[in-house]
Amino acid sequence: MHTKGPAPQFHDGSNLRIGIVHARWNSTIIEPLLEGAKAKLAECGVKESNIVVQTVPGAWELPTAVQRLYAASQVQSSSAGSGGSAGDLLGSSTADLTSLANTTNTAAFDAIIAIGVLIKGETMHFEYIAESVSHGLMRVSLDTGIPVIFGVLTVLNDEQAKARAGIIEGSHNHGEDWGLAAVEMSVKRKN
Numbered sequence: 001m002h003t004k005g006p007a008p009q010f011h012d013g014s015n016l017r018i019g020i021v022h023a024r025w026n027s028t029i030i031e032p033l034l035e036g037a038k039a040k041l042a043e044c045g046v047k048e049s050n051i052v053v054q055t056v057p058g059a060w061e062l063p064t065a066v067q068r069l070y071a072a073s074q075v076q077s078s079s080a081g082s083g084g085s086a087g088d089l090l091g092s093s094t095a096d097l098t099s100l101a102n103t104t105n106t107a108a109f110d111a112i113i114a115i116g117v118l119i120k121g122e123t124m125h126f127e128y129i130a131e132s133v134s135h136g137l138m139r140v141s142l143d144t145g146i147p148v149i150f151g152v153l154t155v156l157n158d159e160q161a162k163a164r165a166g167i168i169e170g171s172h173n174h175g176e177d178w179g180l181a182a183v184e185m186s187v188k189r190k191n
């Protein structure tokens with residue numbers, strides 16, 4: 001039963017480009033969260049071809065990956081605009097070009113969703129990662145001006161994680177909220 005979140009708002013996502021970066025830790029929870037976000041993006045009309053999904057090992061890597069995806073999309077879209085090659089703009093090594101070329105369809109994003117699942121262990125590791133990742137994602141969003149949707153579960157045990165991924169009977173998949181937030185923030189940013 002989903003009681004605390006905002007009433008869902010559906011906006012027209014047909015002209016939006018959305019990036020999703022997700023961690024691979026706790027993948028049995030990540031997968032339904034990712035599917036929930038993508039389902040709501042589709043429901044709002046975001047084209048499959050305008051959704052770019054990338055993965056990182058764990059939540060700690062999310063801020064840098066989101067920042068790099070944003071930066072690559074700016075290079076790509078400005079080189080497309082200027083008619084120059086991405087290489088001119090990157091002043092780049094082959095490795096940079098390869099990684100840029102491997103990120104298909106990186107024309108400027110309207111929002112990026114960062115998805116991770118942090119489950120408290122018996123040490124302070126959880127606290128340090130959760131604190132740094134939340135501050136890092138907020139900083140990327142404020143520094144770039146692009147909405148970065150905080151899709152990082154910070155839970156105390158597997159049951160809490162399952163309840164937020166819609167895996168437990170009657171529970172709500174928070175990934176859906178993140179998809180809707182990405183569309184809403186993108187539309188409001190354009191207006």
Ligand SMILES: O=c1[nH]c(NC[C@H](O)[C@H](O)[C@H](O)CO)c([N+](=O)[O-])c(=O)[nH]1
Pocket residue numbers: 023024025026057058059060061116117118119120121125126129
């Ligand atoms: O995404 C996660 N990464 C985790 N650790 C890995 C971390 O995010 C980095 O990938 C790693 O430290 C290498 O930088 C987790 N725990 O340690 O418990 C976790 O629960 N979730």
